[in-house]
Amino acid sequence: MPEPRDCDAVVVGTGPAGATAADVLTGAGWSVIALEKGRNHLLSLEAPFAGLGHVSNDEIKSLRRYFLGPDPFLEPRTYRRDERDGDRLFAGEVNNLPSTVGGGGFHADGKLPRLRAVDFKPYSSLGPIEGADIVDWPVDYDEMEPYYAQAERLVGVAGDADANPFAEWRSGPYPMPPGADMFGAALTTEAATRLGYHPYRAPTGVNSVPYDGRPACNNCGFCAYYGCPIEAKGDPIAPLRNALRSGRCEIRADSYVERVLLDPAGKQARGVRYRDLDGDAHEVSARIVVVAGGAWETPRLLLRSGLANSSGLVGRYLMYHFQTFVIGRFPFRLHGHRGRSVTHLHDDHMIIDDDVRRFAREHGLPYFRGGLTEHGGGGGPVMEGVYTSPGVAHTREMLESTMRDRMWAFTIQGEDLPQATNRIDLDPSVRDVHGFPAGRATYDVHPHEVVASRYYAPRLVAVMREAGAESTFAATSPPLEGDRAGRRSASMSRHIMGTCRMGDDPATSVVDRWQRFHDVENMVCTDSSVFPTSTGYGPTLTIVALAIRACRDLAGLPKLTSSRPR
Amino acid sequence: MPRFLTDHEHGVVSAAVDRLVPPLDAHPGGAALGVADYVDNLLGAFTFDPPRIFAGGPFSGRFGGEASFARFIPLSPHEELAWRTRIEGSRGMPEREFNGPTRGWQEIYRNGIVALGADFCEVDGDEQDRRLHAQGELRGVLYVHACEGAYGPPEYGGNRDRAGWRAIGFEGDVQPRGYTDDEVSGRA
Numbered sequence: 123m124p125e126p127r128d129c130d131a132v133v134v135g136t137g138p139a140g141a142t143a144a145d146v147l148t149g150a151g152w153s154v155i156a157l158e159k160g161r162n163h164l165l166s167l168e169a170p171f172a173g174l175g176h177v178s179n180d181e182i183k184s185l186r187r188y189f190l191g192p193d194p195f196l197e198p199r200t201y202r203r204d205e206r207d208g209d210r211l212f213a214g215e216v217n218n219l220p221s222t223v224g225g226g227g228f229h230a231d232g233k234l235p236r237l238r239a240v241d242f243k244p245y246s247s248l249g250p251i252e253g254a255d256i257v258d259w260p261v262d263y264d265e266m267e268p269y270y271a272q273a274e275r276l277v278g279v280a281g282d283a284d285a286n287p288f289a290e291w292r293s294g295p296y297p298m299p300p301g302a303d304m305f306g307a308a309l310t311t312e313a314a315t316r317l318g319y320h321p322y323r324a325p326t327g328v329n330s331v332p333y334d335g336r337p338a339c340n341n342c343g344f345c346a347y348y349g350c351p352i353e354a355k356g357d358p359i360a361p362l363r364n365a366l367r368s369g370r371c372e373i374r375a376d377s378y379v380e381r382v383l384l385d386p387a388g389k390q391a392r393g394v395r396y397r398d399l400d401g402d403a404h405e406v407s408a409r410i411v412v413v414a415g416g417a418w419e420t421p422r423l424l425l426r427s428g429l430a431n432s433s434g435l436v437g438r439y440l441m442y443h444f445q446t447f448v449i450g451r452f453p454f455r456l457h458g459h460r461g462r463s464v465t466h467l468h469d470d471h472m473i474i475d476d477d478v479r480r481f482a483r484e485h486g487l488p489y490f491r492g493g494l495t496e497h498g499g500g501g502g503p504v505m506e507g508v509y510t511s512p513g514v515a516h517t518r519e520m521l522e523s524t525m526r527d528r529m530w531a532f533t534i535q536g537e538d539l540p541q542a543t544n545r546i547d548l549d550p551s552v553r554d555v556h557g558f559p560a561g562r563a564t565y566d567v568h569p570h571e572v573v574a575s576r577y578y579a580p581r582l583v584a585v586m587r588e589a590g591a592e593s594t595f596a597a598t599s600p601p602l603e604g605d606r607a608g609r610r611s612a613s614m615s616r617h618i619m620g621t622c623r624m625g626d627d628p629a630t631s632v633v634d635r636w637q638r639f640h641d642v643e644n645m646v647c648t649d650s651s652v653f654p655t656s657t658g659y660g661p662t663l664t665i666v667a668l669a670i671r672a673c674r675d676l677a678g679l680p681k682l683t684s685s686r687p688r
Numbered sequence: 689m690p691r692f693l694t695d696h697e698h699g700v701v702s703a704a705v706d707r708l709v710p711p712l713d714a715h716p717g718g719a720a721l722g723v724a725d726y727v728d729n730l731l732g733a734f735t736f737d738p739p740r741i742f743a744g745g746p747f748s749g750r751f752g753g754e755a756s757f758a759r760f761i762p763l764s765p766h767e768e769l770a771w772r773t774r775i776e777g778s779r780g781m782p783e784r785e786f787n788g789p790t791r792g793w794q795e796i797y798r799n800g801i802v803a804l805g806a807d808f809c810e811v812d813g814d815e816q817d818r819r820l821h822a823q824g825e826l827r828g829v830l831y832v833h834a835c836e837g838a839y840g841p842p843e844y845g846g847n848r849d850r851a852g853w854r855a856i857g858f859e860g861d862v863q864p865r866g867y868t869d870d871e872v873s874g875r876a
Contacts, residue, residue, distance in 0.1 A: 161764055176761060178745030179861035182840040188770075189742050195770040198787060213787065302869035340866025351746035351863050376764065399765060454875075459858065461872040503858050507835030512708035512827075513817075517715045520839075520856050527857055553786050555766055 125407070129153040129372075131676075132394055132408040134379045134423065137225020138357055138662050139649035140414035142669035145276070145361035147412075148368035150677035155372050155406050156365070157396055159419075160191045160222035162375035163349065165359060171366045173359070177228075177349030181502040184348050190228050191221035196555040199418070200562040201612040204543065209562075213552045216563055216612045217442070219416055223375050224349070226416060227358030227662070229616060231345035231463035232327035234279050234357075234663040235494060236270045238290045239263035241657040248474070249488060254539035254568055255439065257654045260626050260635035261671075263290050268682035269667035274325075276364075277666060278333040278356035281325030288320065288469040293684035300465075301330040302341055306456035306530040307466040307497045313589035314468055314497075321468040321497065327662075328462055329354045336360070345463040346498075357662065377404075378556055381427040382411055382645065388429075391645045397556065410644050410676060414669075417651040421546045421621040422561040430622075430639045435632050437546040439623050440563060441656035442615035443493060444536035444571035445599040448582035450591030451524040458499020458530065466497040471534055471578045472658045481577050490574040493535040493658025495582065500529040530591070532582045535617065536575060537658040539568040546621050566607045567600065617661050622651035637672040648672055691732025692794060698724045700801045703809045705834045707816050708827070715855040718834045726837025726846030727830070731775060731794050738762040741771050743843045750850075751865035757843040793829060800826025 130152035133140045144154045163176035183189040191197070199216035202208065219226035240247045242259040250256055271293050273279075280298035283289075300323035303311075311321035328339045328350075339354035353359055365371035376399040383405065385392045393407035413420050421437035424430050471492030482489050500506065506526040510519045519525065544566065548559035579596040586594045599614040600607040607613070625631025628640035637652050639645045648669035650661045674682070690698060702719040711717030733739045742761040749755025763771065769783065777792025778784035800823045801808075808816060820827045837846030839853065841860060847853065853860050 173746070175746040175756065176744070178743065178747065178757060179863060180743050180745070180757065180841050182836055182844055183742045186836055186840075187741060193767065193770045195773060195790075196766050302872040305873055305875060308873065340864065341869065341872045342861070342863050342866045344861070455857065457871075460867040503839035503853070503856055504835050507709075507839055508832055512831050512834075514710055514712060516708065517710055517712040517717070521713060521715055523856060555769070555786065557786070 127407040127409060128393070129155045129406065129408050131410040131412055132157065132406045133412040133414055134394060135225060135414035135416065135419070135649065136223045136358070136362060136373060137219070137414065137416060137649070138227045138665050139416070139669050140225065140412065141227070141358050141361040141365070142276070142666045143412045143414055143648045143673050144365035144371050146670055146673035147677055148365045148370040150679055151370070152677060153370045154365065155374065155408070157377040157379055157394065157406070158223050158373065158375045159378040160220070160375065162223040162373070163190065164222070164224045165363060167366065167373055171363050173353050175351070178351050179342060179344035179348060181504045185502065185505065190349065192218055194218070197221065198552055198554065198560050200549045200552050200560055202562070202564055203566040203607050203609070204564060207609070209550055210552070211609050213549070213560065217418060217616060217618055219616050219618070223373060224358030224362065226616065228349045229347050230357070230662060232355050232357060233324045233464055233467065233496065233660050234274070234277065234327045235325055235467065235659045236290060237263070237657050237659050237664055238288065241655070241659065242266070244655050251487060251539060251570055254541055254570065256539065257625065259654050260624060266667055266671070267291070267293055268684035269671045270663065271684060272670050272682060273663050273666040276356070276670070277327045277360055278329055278336070279325050279327050279663070280330040282323045285322035286320065286469060288473060291686050293687065296325060298330045298333055301326065301328060301339055301462055302465070304458065304461040304465045304499060306458050306499055309589040310497045310530060310532070310585060311466045314585045317585055317588055319468050319470045319585070321466045324465055324467045326462055327356045329356070334360055339462065341461050343459040343461060343463070379423060380556070380558070382413070382423065382429060384429060384642070389643060391642050410646065412646050412648055414648045416649050417618040417621045418546055418561055420647060420649055420651045422548065424622070425548055426558060430632060430641045430645065432641050433629055433632055435623060435630070437621050438542050438544070439540040439620040440544040440546055440565060440618070441538040441540055441620040441653070442613040443617045443656060443658070444538045444567065444575060445615055446492070446534040446536060446575040446579050447597045447599070448532040448579055448586055449595050449597070450530045450586035450589065451593045452528045452530060452590060453592050455523070455527045456499065456530055457527060459502070459527070464496045464498035468495050471495055472537070478577065482573065485569065485573045487570055487573055490570050490577070491537045491658055492574045492578045493537050494660065496533040496535070498531050498533065500526040500531065530586070530589070532586065534575070534578055534582070535658055535660060536571055538656045539570050540620055540655055541568055563612060565613065567602070569605060572602065572605050617656070619650040619653040619656050619661055622647050623654050624652040625654060636675050637668065646672055646676060691728050691735045693724065693728045693731065697797070697801050698728065700804060700808050701727055701797070701830070703816065704804065704820055704830060707813060707820060708831050709834045709838055716851050718838055720848070721838045721852045722846045722848035723834045723837035726840070726844055727797070727833050729845035730833065731797060733775060734772060736760065739768070739771065740844065741767070743841060747863050748841065748861040750860065751862045753864045757841055796826055796829055
């Protein structure tokens, strides 16, 4: 007779990956305990699971004081480029995504694109690049399409199905029409169109009309980096509320998972051990362990648990998006603080044409790809002030607001190639408040990212000029020192991927095509750790779609299918 | 009612902040915006209950709805540890020094203000600038706090009468009113 267990599945992490797992598994009749190391500022855990009203449009709390965590004093992370930098260049804030019930879903303004067919098969479609381990994903677009459609319904995505000429086929329209276009985006999309590009209204996980019992967005403008005070953003609240309503989900906040526990034979997970706010240790036993802490915390948990790593690849192939920013200063105000932070995108900089191949060959590459390009507004006034020099220059700048109200920005979320040397591991001496080793990023850029950025930045400068900018400049994240990542700051990208790569061969991947660990058969990863490549698209919708697919399989639910419209 | 700064220290912070965020045209400058009150509220955050670290939500009440920013959110034990350490310094306490000692803002301000000189408020602006440059640690911390105090929500003690926002053309939190589609998409 089997031992009684606390639940069918214990889920580690409550961001998009964990929330989706909790929703799908409870929907299949499973009992779920979801553990979150951060606080709960999202929703009441008692029916009817109303919003707590803690999040607000407060730049100090949200961007200066780590309200949604992680506080870098309590949970520092460290960064270096390679071993030659020593144990680390610095400790503190590195790639922080919120550590709170709802996780990384909080920080985003919810641009939720799908990948395209080529993005799942980059090795066979585009070929290798020296110094990187480009591989095909063990899943393709046609198989993923119904899961994307389901993910869009779950989160609630507003978009225009016909707007992007590079988009892949869809089985149906978006659940909602697009929301209001930002004024600045009208200028830059018209300019981009005149120069031959193809901007489109961004698919956005923000309600344009009332949806799923939540109100339409009222354009308040505090979107990127803020929790939504009126619940108009579907991620992260929709799947967690669904799971709670099933009556089979328990969410435990302030619960820091120390390690995954294996049975004596070492092939099966039997649960996890976590500590609560008082530091007391608890164990949760489960049939299935779902790790969903994100591509930084998941490998950190596995490495400190000492498991699932016969391939030696846990933590390796860390990828971000290489961000190229082209900033335009306009002679008039653009009020970029109104609306959904970014309302338009274009995909042209992911399309390889003859000129791209020529430029690539001149720089020793067979090809390169940039990424999705966001048309968006500036940040808040505290941030504007901090980035300005003290003295009269400060006040003049704040009055003129060339870096906020008169600023518009393109951001390329550039594809970052997978390199085995880029990794998350455990820092040898920096500790978190619980006494466990901090995670450490070892990361440097591949020439691909640098060449792509240098090709596309001047093209976006031309678009910004065409739109009416008086002056422009370009910057990157990570900042570059020559052809290397800079020493002084890590990548600002919050798109973190690839540290438990998915594949069929246990020697070259950590999880299989159903996101189960090769080494631990009843453990699944549903976060972006599993991404074999980074593509040039924001990861969240793909995380959610993959999590639906993996968890339906886990629960024995039938595969979702769809067909191309004729 | 000062929470941490003495009257003299409050005066020095005001004078210093007007060098970093000086008045110009429609901008009243850091002193008139109450940056010194913001700093005092931060350095004395733990004299309030709950501590004035995280303002409440969901709405400011300035554009409808109940005014809830002023209801500060209680801290978790870990958050209290982090914020006490930033503000008070680690003071040799092992629980605050798991990655080494931290100098607190209270000490940085108190010592830095002494180093600026007892006559800081009386000397001319150029001399104030020279002395501030010589106190780089204080100047760096104060500048960040000045930006927060000038342009953050007034519930934290600064941005008096929202004059910082009015000067730069910013409304702050507009929930639950929001902006109309025309206000988002139109030129004005």
